[in-house]
Structure formats: C-alpha cells, structure tokens
Amino acid sequence: MFKRPVATITLFLLPIIMLWVGLGILQLQGKGVDRIIWQASMFSLVVLAYALINYLLGFAGDRFLFPAVTCLLAFGLVVLVRINPELAQRQFWWATFGTAVAAISLWGLRDYRRLARYQYTWALIAVVLLVITTFFGVTTGGATSWLKFGFLSVEPEEPVKLIMIIFLANYLKNNRELLSVGTVQVWRFSLPEPRILGPLAMMVGVSLMLLAAQKSLGTALVFYGVALFMVYLATEKGYYLLLGVPVFLATGFLGYKLFQHVQVRVEIWLNPWQSVYGNGSQIAQSLFAIGNGGLFGMGLGQGFGAVKIPAAETDFIFSVIAEEFGLIGAMGILLLFVLIIYRCFVIALKANDEFGTILAGGLGLLFSFEALIILAGVTKLLPLTGIPLPWVSYGGSSLLVHMFMVGCLSNISHISQCHSITSQVKLGKGMAE
Amino acid sequence: MTRSIKRAVLGISLCFIILSSGLVYWQVLASQDLLSKPGNLRAVYQEQRIWRGGIFDRNGEILAKSYSAVEAEQLMGKKVFSTVRPPGDQYPTQIRLYPKGNLFAHVVGTYSFIYGKTGLEASLNKLLLGLGPNESIQSVSQSLVDKSRRGNDIVLTLDSKIQSAAVEALQGKSGAAVAIEPKTGKILAMSSAPDFNPNELDQKFKEINAIGNQVFVDKAVSAAYTPGSIMKLVTAGGLLHSGLDVRAVYQDTGRDRVEVKGESREVVDSEKEGLGSVDFFSALARSSNTYFATRAALAGDSQFLAAAQRFGFGQKLPLEELKSSSTSLRISSITAEGVPKQLKLGELMDSSYGQGQVQVTPLHMAMIAASIANGGQMMRPGLVDRVLSPKQETLYQFKPAVWLTPLLPQEASLIQQGMREAVEYGTARGLGIDGVTMAAKTGTAELGEPGKQPHGWFVAFAPAENPVIAVAVIIEHGKSGASSAGPVAKDIIQAALRERR
Numbered sequence: 009m010f011k012r013p014v015a016t017i018t019l020f021l022l023p024i025i026m027l028w029v030g031l032g033i034l035q036l037q038g039k040g041v042d043r044i045i046w047q048a049s050m051f052s053l054v055v056l057a058y059a060l061i062n063y064l065l066g067f068a069g070d071r072f073l074f075p076a077v078t079c080l081l082a083f084g085l086v087v088l089v090r091i092n093p094e095l096a097q098r099q100f101w102w103a104t105f106g107t108a109v110a111a112i113s114l115w116g117l118r119d120y121r122r123l124a125r126y127q128y129t130w131a132l133i134a135v136v137l138l139v140i141t142t143f144f145g146v147t148t149g150g151a152t153s154w155l156k157f158g159f160l161s162v163e164p165e166e167p168v169k170l171i172m173i174i175f176l177a178n179y180l181k182n183n184r185e186l187l188s189v190g191t192v193q194v195w196r197f198s199l200p201e202p203r204i205l206g207p208l209a210m211m212v213g214v215s216l217m218l219l220a221a222q223k224s225l226g227t228a229l230v231f232y233g234v235a236l237f238m239v240y241l242a243t244e245k246g247y248y249l250l251l252g253v254p255v256f257l258a259t260g261f262l263g264y265k266l267f268q269h270v271q272v273r274v275e276i277w278l279n280p281w282q283s284v285y286g287n288g289s290q291i292a293q294s295l296f297a298i299g300n301g302g303l304f305g306m307g308l309g310q311g312f313g314a315v316k317i318p319a320a321e322t323d324f325i326f327s328v329i330a331e332e333f334g335l336i337g338a339m340g341i342l343l344l345f346v347l348i349i350y351r352c353f354v355i356a357l358k359a360n361d362e363f364g365t366i367l368a369g370g371l372g373l374l375f376s377f378e379a380l381i382i383l384a385g386v387t388k389l390l391p392l393t394g395i396p397l398p399w400v401s402y403g404g405s406s407l408l409v410h411m412f413m414v415g416c417l418s419n420i421s422h423i424s425q426c427h428s429i430t431s432q433v434k435l436g437k438g439m440a441e
Numbered sequence: 442m443t444r445s446i447k448r449a450v451l452g453i454s455l456c457f458i459i460l461s462s463g464l465v466y467w468q469v470l471a472s473q474d475l476l477s478k479p480g481n482l483r484a485v486y487q488e489q490r491i492w493r494g495g496i497f498d499r500n501g502e503i504l505a506k507s508y509s510a511v512e513a514e515q516l517m518g519k520k521v522f523s524t525v526r527p528p529g530d531q532y533p534t535q536i537r538l539y540p541k542g543n544l545f546a547h548v549v550g551t552y553s554f555i556y557g558k559t560g561l562e563a564s565l566n567k568l569l570l571g572l573g574p575n576e577s578i579q580s581v582s583q584s585l586v587d588k589s590r591r592g593n594d595i596v597l598t599l600d601s602k603i604q605s606a607a608v609e610a611l612q613g614k615s616g617a618a619v620a621i622e623p624k625t626g627k628i629l630a631m632s633s634a635p636d637f638n639p640n641e642l643d644q645k646f647k648e649i650n651a652i653g654n655q656v657f658v659d660k661a662v663s664a665a666y667t668p669g670s671i672m673k674l675v676t677a678g679g680l681l682h683s684g685l686d687v688r689a690v691y692q693d694t695g696r697d698r699v700e701v702k703g704e705s706r707e708v709v710d711s712e713k714e715g716l717g718s719v720d721f722f723s724a725l726a727r728s729s730n731t732y733f734a735t736r737a738a739l740a741g742d743s744q745f746l747a748a749a750q751r752f753g754f755g756q757k758l759p760l761e762e763l764k765s766s767s768t769s770l771r772i773s774s775i776t777a778e779g780v781p782k783q784l785k786l787g788e789l790m791d792s793s794y795g796q797g798q799v800q801v802t803p804l805h806m807a808m809i810a811a812s813i814a815n816g817g818q819m820m821r822p823g824l825v826d827r828v829l830s831p832k833q834e835t836l837y838q839f840k841p842a843v844w845l846t847p848l849l850p851q852e853a854s855l856i857q858q859g860m861r862e863a864v865e866y867g868t869a870r871g872l873g874i875d876g877v878t879m880a881a882k883t884g885t886a887e888l889g890e891p892g893k894q895p896h897g898w899f900v901a902f903a904p905a906e907n908p909v910i911a912v913a914v915i916i917e918h919g920k921s922g923a924s925s926a927g928p929v930a931k932d933i934i935q936a937a938l939r940e941r942r
Contacts, residue, residue, distance in 0.1 A: 237449060244445040284480030292480060298467045299475030300483050312486055335468040339461060346457055353450050357443060365442055369449070376453045380460065387463045 013063070019075035020059040023082040024052045030086030030308060037309045040093040047100035051085070054107045061111060069421030073351045074110070077399055077414050080344050081106075081407075084400035087329055091314045091321045095402050102404040106411035113415025120419045124178040124363055131211055134171040137164040138218040145222065151394070152222040163405035165219065165227045169234075170409050172215060173374060176235060177367040179207060180242035184362065188243040208239070216259075225263070225270065226381060226393030232256065233377045238370045242362075277391035293317040294324050294386045297331035298338075305334030321402040323394040327386050341400070345379045355421040360428070364420045371413050473577075485554055487578045490532045494569045494592035496549055496561060498601045499627075499826055504549050505562065507535040516540065517640070539639045541601060544608050547659035548599065548631045548763070548824070551639040556646065560659065561595070561824065563765035568593050568828055591831040598627035598826045598839065603910075606936035607632045610929035616896075616916040617660035619807035620933050623908045625841040626811070626820025630912075630933060631804070633660040654917075662763060665771045665800035666915055669886035669922065670728045670868075671898045672795025674809060674856060676737050677725060679748030681852040683740040687721035697731045699738045699790075706786045708734040725859030726867030728883065730794045737793035742784040745793060746775065751847040752809055752819070755779035759821050759844055760804070773801040796887060806913035809847075810900040813856050814880070814908035817848030861905050869901070872927045874935060878905040881930070883922035894918040897925035903934050910937040 031048060035041040055078055081103055088096035117123070141164045145152040155162045180187070183204050192199045199205075212235045219228035236252040264270050272287055280288035280295070297313025300306065311331035317324045330338040352372030359365040378398050385392035396406045467475070476484055495506040513521040513536040521536050537552040539545065550560015558566060570578065571592035607618040611634035620630040635656050637649040649656060658664060681687070695715035698707045710730045716723075724732035737745050749755070754773045764770055775781060776788070776798045784792060791797030801809075804822065812819035821844040828837035848856070860880035863869045869881040884898030897919030902911035912930045919925025 241442055241445045241449060244442065281478060281480075284478070289480075292478070295467060296475055296478070296481045296483060298464070299472045301468050302472050303469060312483055330464065330468065335464055338464050338468070342457055342461060342464075346454070349453060350450070353446050356446055362442070365446075369442070369446055373449065376456070380453075380456050383460055384463070387460065387467060389460065389463045 016063075016071055017059065019071065020055060020078070022075060023078035024055060026079060027052065027082040027086060030082070031089065033308050034086070034089055039090060039309060041089060044089060044093060044097050044100060047097055047104070048085075051100050051104045051107070054104045058107050058111050061115070065115060067114075067418070067422055068425040069418050069423075070351050070355055073348060073355070073417055073421070074414060076344050076347045076351070077411075078107075080341070080348075080399040083329070083341065083344075084325065084397075084402075086308070087325060087332075087400075088321055088402055090309050090332070091325075091328060092402075095321055098404070099402050099407070102407045106407045109408055110411040110415035110418070113412045114418045114422070117415070117419055119423060120367065120416055121361070121363060123174050123367075123416070124181075127175050127178045130171045131175050134168045134175070135214055135218070137168055138215060138222075140164070142218055142221050151224045153224045153227070163403070165222075165224055166405040166409040168215065169227075169230070169374060170413060172211065172231065173234065173238070173370040174367065175211060176208070176238050177363055177370055179211075180238060180366050181361075181363045184242050187239070188245055208235075220263070223267070223269070225267075226385075226395035229381060229393060230374065230377045230395065232259075234370060234373045237373045238366060241369045241373070242366050273391045273393070277388065280388065290318050290324070291386070291388060291392055294327040295388060297327045298387065301331040301334040301338070303335050305330075305332050305337055308332050319394065322396055323382060323392075323401065324386055325401050326383055326397055329400075342383075345375065349376050349379075352417060355417055355424075358424050358428075359420050360424040364424065368417055368420050371417055374413075482554075484578055488566075488570060489535065490590070491570050491578075492533075492535060492591040493537065493552075494571065494594045494831075496565075496569075497594065497596045498599050498604075499597065500600065501596070502601045503540050504545050504597065504599075504601070505537065505539050505552070507537055510534050510536060513538055541605075542638045542640065543636045544601065544604050544632075545599070546636040546639050547633040547661070549597075549639075550767075551642050553642050555643055557767065558765070559657070559767040560765075561597075561763060563767045564761075564763050565595060565825070566765075568595060571831065593831065593836060594829040594833075595825060596827040596829065598622075598629065598823055599631065600629050600937075600940065602940055603630040603933060603936045604632060606630070606932045607929070608634075608636065610932040611636075611916075614916050614919065614925075614929075615654040616914065616919065616926070616929075617664065617803040618912065618914040618929055618933060619661050619803050620910055620912045620937065621807045621811040621820075621822065623811035623814035623902060623911045624820070625839075626808075626822045626844070627826070627839065627841075628804075628822055628824050629910060629937060631661045631824075633658065659768055660915075661803045662758070662760070662770050663768060663802075665773060665802045666896055666898075666917075667886035667888065668795035668799055668801045668806065669884035669896065669898055670730075670794055671806060671882050671884035671900050671913075671922070672792070672799055672801070673725060673728065673733050674813060674860075674882055674900070675748055675752050675754075676733050676745060676793045677721070677856050677859065678752065678848050678852060679744045680721075680733075680736050680740055681848075681855060682748060683744040685721065685736065685740070687855055690718050690720055691724065691729075691732050691735075693717060693719050693724070693729045693731050695731070697735050699735050699786075701738055701741075701786055704786050706738070706790060708790055721855070722859045722862050723867070725856070725882070726862035726865070728863075728868045733793045734790040738786060738790050742786075742789045745789060746780055746782075746784065748847070749775050750780050751845060752812070753805060753845050753847070754801075758802070758805060758808070760824065762823075762825050770804075771800075771802045773805045775799055795884060803913050803915050806898070806900055806915075807911055810882075810902055810913055811908075811911035812845070812847055813853050813860070814902035814911045815853075816850045817846060817853035818843050819845040819847055857905060860901075864901075868923055869899070869927060872899075872901075872923065872931050874903065874931065874938070877903050877938060879903040879934065880905045880908075881927075883927065885921050894920050897922040897927075899923070899926035899930040901930050901934060903938065909941060910934055 031041050088099050146154040146156050186204045187200050216228050239248045276288045280291040284292045293316050313328045313331045314320050320328050349372050356365045356368035382395050382397050384390040396403045398410045493507045496504045550562040552558050552562045569592045607630045614634050617633045635652050635654050693716040696709045708731050716727050716729050719729050788797050792799050821842045823839045826839045830836050857880050864873045864879045864881050868883040873879050881901035886896040897916040899922045900913045902908040912933050914926040914929045916925040
C-alpha cells in the first residue's frame with residue numbers, strides 16, 4: 009500500500025547514506041572505524057529490513073516519522089564513533105535492537121489500544137520500579153537513576169515515561185468529559201471533583217516525589233510538563249496550564265531551597281565564567297564548543313569539544329555536533345526534531361479514537377520537552393538539567409524506549425489510515441474494544 | 442481536541458524558534474568573544490595545526506624553530522614534551538625550541554601554552570602562522586583540510602655573534618644593551634639582563650621568576666631610565682642649533698650661577714673640583730655639568746625642548762613589529778607629560794645633563810647615538826629583515842627609511858668630534874679599540890634615592906669616520922658609566938668589527 013515506493017525507499021536510504029558517508033570521513037582520519045564496520049552493516053540491514061517488512065505487510069501510516077528518526081539516529085551514531093568508538097560499538101547494537109523493537113511494537117502489538125489494558129498494573133509497576141531505583145539505584149552524575157544487573161545498567165525512568173503517558177492517555181480518555189466540565193466552583197473557575205482528579209494527582213505526584221528523591225530533576229521536569237500539557241490537550245481547558253504555573257514555581261522554589269546542587273546549577277547558569285575550571289566547566293566548555301562551530305562548523309572530527317566537554321557522548325552531544333557541523337548542522341538537528349514532533353501531532357489529529365489522539369499527542373509532547381530542556385540547557389537558555397537528547401545521545405534504555413514509542417506512533421497512524429481507507433481491513437483477531 | 446493540539450504545536454514551534462535564536466547568538470554573534478574567554482584553549486589548539494615558521498638571524502642561524510618530537514630529542518639530548526597537546530588531534534606534534542638558549546630570551550621571546558607568547562613570537566604571530574591580514578586562526582582552522590599547512594619564516598636583522606657578545610658582557614648584571622647599524626637603522630643586537638632560557642620556561646618558571654630584577658621585562662624597549670650625562674648629546678644638539686660658539690672658552694669651577702629673566706639658579710657639580718677651561722668639545726669629552734647647564738639656561742628652554750622633540754622624545758618609537766599585548770614600547774620623556782611646552786629654569790638645568798625627570802629607553806638612546814653617527818639622520822629602526830613564504834618567496838624586505846632628522850650634518854660632525862675626544866682623553870678614555878677610532882659618551886645617572894648606586898650608561902659608535910655600529914648600554918646601579926657600561930659596549934663593538942673583517 010505504499011503509494012510511491014521509490015520515494016519511500018529514498019527516505020529510508022537517506023539516513024543510511026548519511027551514516028556511511030560519516031563513517032568514511034572518520035575512516036580517512038584514522039578514527040578506528042574498522043572495528044565497527046560489522047555493527048554498522050547490521051544496523052543498515054535492519055533498517056532496510058524494517059522498510060521491506062513495512063512494504064510487504066502494507067504499511068499505510070506515516071511515511072516520514074521513521075526515516076526522520078533514523079536520520080537522527082545515524083547522525084548520533086556517526087558523532088558517537090567520533091567521540092568514542094567503543095561506546096559507539098555498543099550503541100550500534102542498541103540501535104539495531106531498537107529498530108527491531110520499533111517493528112515489534114508496530115506489527116507485533118497489532119493494535120495500540122491493547123496498551124490501555126491493565127493500566128493500574130502498569131502504573132503499579134512504574135511506581136515499584138521507581139521505588140526500587142530510589143533505594144537500590146546506582147548514583148552517577150549526582151542522580152540515582154540506574155539499576156545495575158551485572159554488566160547491564162538500566163535506567164528505569166525511561167520505561168516509566170512510556171508507562172506514564174499510556175496511563176495518562178487512558179485515564180484522560182475515560183475522564184475527559186468530567187475533567188472539562190467542573191462541578192466545584194473556585195472563584196471564577198469550575199473545577200472537577202477531587203474524586204476524579206485523585207488518580208491523576210496520585211500518579212503524577214508519586215512519580216515526581218520519587219524522581220526528586222533520586223535527584224533526577226530533568227526527568228521530573230519532563231514528567232511534570234508532559235502531564236500538565238496532556239491534561240490541557242484532552243480537556244482544552246487553559247486553566248489547567250494556569251494552575252500549573254504557580255505549582256511549578258512553588259516546587260521549583262522549594263527544590264532550590266532544599267537541594268544544594270540546584271543552587272549550584274542556578275549559580276552556574278547565571279555566571280558560568282566564574283568557575284570555568286570548576287563547577288562551570290561543563291557549560292563553559294559546551295558554549296566554547298558551540299561558539300567555535302560558527303556558521304559551517306570545524307568539520308567532522310576537527311572539533312575539540314568531543315574531548316574537552318564532560319559527558320560529551322550523552323547530555324552534551326549536541327554541543328559536539330554544533331562545533332563540528334556549525335549552525336547549519338545544529339539547525340539540521342532542530343529541524344529533524346521539529347519534523348518528528350510535527351508528525352506526532354499530525355498522527356494525533358488523524359487518529360480515529362481519543363486514546364490514540366491523546367497518546368500520540370502525549371508522545372509528541374514528551375519529545376518536545378526532552379529536546380527543548382536539554383538543548384536549552386546546553387545553550388545556557390535555561391539552567392542545565394542533564395537528560396539525554398532522544399535518539400542522539402548514547403544510552404540503551406532511552407533509545408529502546410524511544411524506538412518503541414516510534415513503533416506505537418506508526419501503529420496509531422497505520423490503523424487510523426486503514427480505517428479511513430476501508431473499514432473492512434481487520435488487523436488480527438485480538439483487537440481491543 | 443483539534444484546538445488544543447494546534448495551540449500546543451504553536452507553542453512548541455515558538456520554543457524552537459527561541460532555541461534557534463540562541464544558537465545564532467552563540468555561533469555567530471558571540472563566537473569571537475567566546476574564543477578569547479579565559480579557559481578556552483581553542484585558539485592555542487588551532488594554532489598547533491599549522492606548522493609554525495622559524496625565526497633566523499641575519500646569517501641564517503636558527504633562533505626559534507618548531508621541531509618534531511624526534512628532532513627535538515636529538516637537539517636537546519633528552520626527551521622533550523610539549524606541555525599541552527590539542528586533545529585527540531591527528532596533526533603532527535610540534536615542539537618550539539630556541540637553539541641559542543638565553544641569547545634571545547626577550548627579543549625573540551617565548552611561545553608557551555601556559556604563559557603565553559612574548560617578544561617577536563607574540564607580535565609576529567600572524568606572520569609565523571602564515572595568516573593573511575584579514576584571516577583569523579579560527580576561520581583558517583575551520584577550513585583546514587591541508588594538514589601540512591606551514592607558516593612563514595622570518596629573518597631578523599639581529600646578529601647572533603654580536604648578540605652573544607652583549608649577553609655575555611651583561612651576565613650577572615641587570616640592564617640592557619642595544620646595537621644599531623647607523624646607516625640603515627637595522628637592530629644588530631638587543632638584550633636585557635637578567636635573562637633566562639626560554640626552552641625551560643614551562644618547567645622552571647618558579648626558579649626563573651625567583652631571579653627577580655624584572656627578569657621577564659624586555660628592558661631594552663619596555664623600561665625607561667634617568668639618562669644622566671648621555672643626555673648632553675641631545676642638549677648639545679639644541680645648543681648648536683641656537684648658534685653656540687663652540688670655541689668659546691668657559692671656566693668650569695665646579696659650581697656656577699645663572700640669572701635668566703630675573704630668576705637666579707645655581708648649579709653645583711657634586712663630584713668634581715672643576716675642570717678648568719673647557720670649550721664645547723672638551724665639555725662634552727670631559728662631561729662638564731656646569732657648562733651644559735649654564736649654556737642651556739642661557740639658550741632657553743624652547744631650544745632644549747625643540748631639540749628633544751627633534752630627537753624623538755615624547756614619541757612612540759616606530760618599531761611596531763615588536764609591539765604586542767606582552768611587550769610595550771616605552772616612550773622617552775623630559776617630564777611626566779612627555780615633552781612639555783616649557784620648563785622652569787631649575788628643571789631645564791637639571792634636564793640638560795640628564796637628571797630631573799628625564800627618562801629614556803635603551804633603544805631610543807641607541808637610536809640617538811646612531812643618528813649622530815649617521816650625519817644627523819635618525820633611521821627607522823628595524824628588527825625584521827625578510828619574511829619568507831613556505832616556498833621561500835620574499836613576502837617582505839626591510840627598506841631603510843629616515844624617521845627623524847634631529848641634526849644638520851655639520852652639527853652632527855661637531856658632536857662626533859666631542860665624542861671622539863671623550864675616548865681620546867675624556868671620560869671614556871681607556872675604552873678605545875686599537876686601530877679603530879671610536880666616539881662615545883658616558884653617563885652616570887644619580888637616582889636621588891639614598892643608598893642606591895647610580896645607573897651607568899655608555900653610548901658609542903665606531904669606526905668614527907665610517908660608523909658601522911652604534912650602541913647604548915645601561916647597567917642598573919653600575920656606578921660610573923665608564924667602568925660598568927663601557928666594557929660591555931666595547932665588547933659589543935669589537936664583536937661587530939670582528940665580524941666585518
């Protein structure tokens with residue numbers, strides 16, 4: 009059901025060409041590309057296999073989402089090879105595995121509505137995961153957000169992001185009407201009954217508290233923003249956002265007073281130049297790298313940020329890109345994110361049920377918040393809160409979860425498209441509803 | 442939900458636009474500013490990607506050169522490490538070495554990752570990197586595909602043998618020496634003491650710094666001193682200009698009193714009993730303070746100040762090639778304000794024999810001596826003889842040019858005669874060189890600080906009838922100029938004459 013097979017194949021070839029051109033340039037500079045040729049080939053084959061499966065199974069959904077994500081992924085992989093070939097080797101496996109995960113969530117899941125089942129079980133699992141991490145987690149970079157299983161480290165807050173969005177989408181679908189038509193009058197606003205707000209406040213509140221206890225402040229900020237805006241999306245009531253601002257400010261102030269490292273972060277943000285060799289080194293080095301990129305960049309492999317910036321392969325990968333690819337390359341990354349987020353909302357608008365709309369919208373909001381918070385952090389527009397840049401930063405947990413989300417989005421758009429083309433198309437017997 | 446989704450998309454788009462503006466700010470508007478922030482070593486790293494040009498003396502001897510690690514080890518006889526390596530760089534390592542050690546520590550300077558660049562290494566940085574006037578290291582480095590890019594080589598006017606004589610003679614002292622070719626203005630030697638070995642700067646910074654006596658200051662250009670009697674050369678220029686009768690005999694009794702416009706002032710020569718009858722030449726040769734103070738007073742302050750102006754007091758010396766953020770060129774001055782409009786009688790008399798507030802730099806003093814040697818024409822000083830591109834094409838060639846004309850030829854020859862007589866029977870006697878006529882003037886600068894010995898000065902040129910070298914030497918707290926600075930100047934002149942033969 010591909011309308012234009014040639015154009016679609018081109019879309020899938022683009023990231024693969026990007027990847028191999030990048031690797032070729034690095035090979036010329038002797039950056040140890042030879043040992044990852046095999047992994048890179050595997051990844052390329054899996055991406056092509058994904059395209060082939062979609063073709064064979066008659067994928068009718070969004071044609072741009074997955075290629076755009078793969079472009080980001082390829083860009084990130086090339087830059088990772090440049091920063092640290094050994095880490096890149098592992099990331100290639102995660103990317104290959106992630107593409108398979110996307111295919112599984114697109115085709116294996118059959119229908120995204122099945123995700124809505126057992127929502128309270130999922131919510132419980134999410135909370136339990138966070139509790140375990142809070143007490144048994146490994147602390148790196150100030151945040152206790154890792155669980156270690158032998159050689160494997162997992163970041164539970166990543167799957168919790170997905171669970172929370174699914175939970176919220178289902179909850180909002182069920183309580184949309186009641187949430188938008190208030191019964192309790194507070195001054196000029198009519199608010200819904202506490203009984204209905206209960207589960208929402210519980211889920212969001214408990215997650216936020218646990219994340220605060222782990223000092224994963226960036227993730228807490230993402231959770232809060234996504235939850236708030238999802239409620240707004242579903243209810244179309246602006247006062248939820250208005251209500252969210254004082255709550256945010258109060259929480260922020262409390263956090264500032266309670267946590268020493270929040271105060272340090274804000275201080276660094278206000279003047280990173282005072283401690284270029286100390287606390288301010290990360291953000292100062294990030295800005296040095298970004299500034300050095302200029303309009304066209306130093307060229308792949310020619311920058312200094314890759315070595316000079318702490319955490320260059322995770323939180324600060326964008327600064328490395330900005331130095332080596334310049335304003336042009338940095339804008340390219342931003343455009344890819346804008347394209348992906350835009351497709352999410354297009355999928356949300358086209359979805360043929362409310363759960364799909366809110367779920368796709370919620371994922372669009374998640375990607376927006378994640379990208380904006382870390383990018384504003386590394387460019388000193390906001391105080392820095394370290395979170396990975398989706399699909400670009402090194403990290404298996406984040407990548408697998410985000411690839412699963414892309415599969416979900418494709419599934420939503422595929423099903424809505426099939427329904428609008430012909431109502432006869434059935435996607436398996438195990439369909440929900 | 443269409444309405445809220447559209448609004449969310451609008452809001453998110455706005456956020457991305459703000460983010461893009463932030464990027465434009467950092468990457469375009471603030472880019473240069475970030476490069477010069479402390480802690481940002483990118484400019485240094487990027488310089489390392491260009492093979493820096495060498496610095497050579499006028500005979501082609503290496504004064505500063507970038508070596509590979511292997512060459513550096515052979516040259517120094519031990520492993521040499523570059524203090525800072527650009528991280529993860531695939532460009533070849535270059536190590537900056539100075540084969541002449543201490544000799545050119547100040548003028549050629551140093552190139553250090555930790556302590557920055559000084560001397561010509563700093564002021565000629567762009568040429569050494571081969572950058573055009575409108576190119577920045579950043580713009581070049583960004584488009585650097587060619588890994589074998591090289592900078593320009595620079596051939597100086599300095600002569601290692603003459604420089605070596607100067608540095609050896611200054612050993613253990615504190616002071617400076619400058620030698621100039623009078624006809625061209627080419628600087629042949631320029632040294633400052635105490636000195637240090639630039640090859641050891643990074644490793645032994647503390648020990649070098651502990652030497653004290655402003656070891657890192659290039660005293661030849663960045664320090665100014667009270668000149669004492671060598672100032673009489675300038676005063677003489679003014680007196681001759683005012684129509685002084687050089688044969689008129691004056692009785693030097695060691696003290697004298699003048700009255701000008703109702704003001705009366707006495708000059709007392711603190712050391713001498715009085716030199717007896719002197720004329721212009723013997724007054725210069727035997728350095729009579731009372732002669733010059735009274736003659737200057739009678740000729741008036743405007744004559745003296747005009748002469749100072751003609752000799753370049755109060756003006757920047759045209760040696761831009763040495764000027765950088767680490768090296769400042771001091772300006773010689775009569776008073777704190779440079780060359781004032783007028784002087785009080787007492788100030789004029791003190792200034793006439795180089796006391797009072799007069800300050801001169803060693804380079805300027807050498808230029809004054811050279812102008813007298815060159816028939817009254819002061820040449821523009823030069824340190825860079827040639828700039829050669831990596832393909833050894835000449836990009837720049839020094840051309841002699843007159844900077845100032847402080848004296849008429851006949852005035853210059855009268856002062857020359859006084860300076861010759863100084864060597865024959867005057868204050869510089871015993872410092873002559875066999876078979877060569879030398880002209881000289883000594884100076885002993887009283888500092889007016891109790892317990893501090895006066896600075897010793899000596900300026901000279903030779904051979905007097907066809908000068909090839911003019912020198913100025915200062916020895917801080919060296920007592921008399923003839924005994925402290927004189928032998929240094931003599932060594933330098935001998936080295937230059939030996940080279941000519």
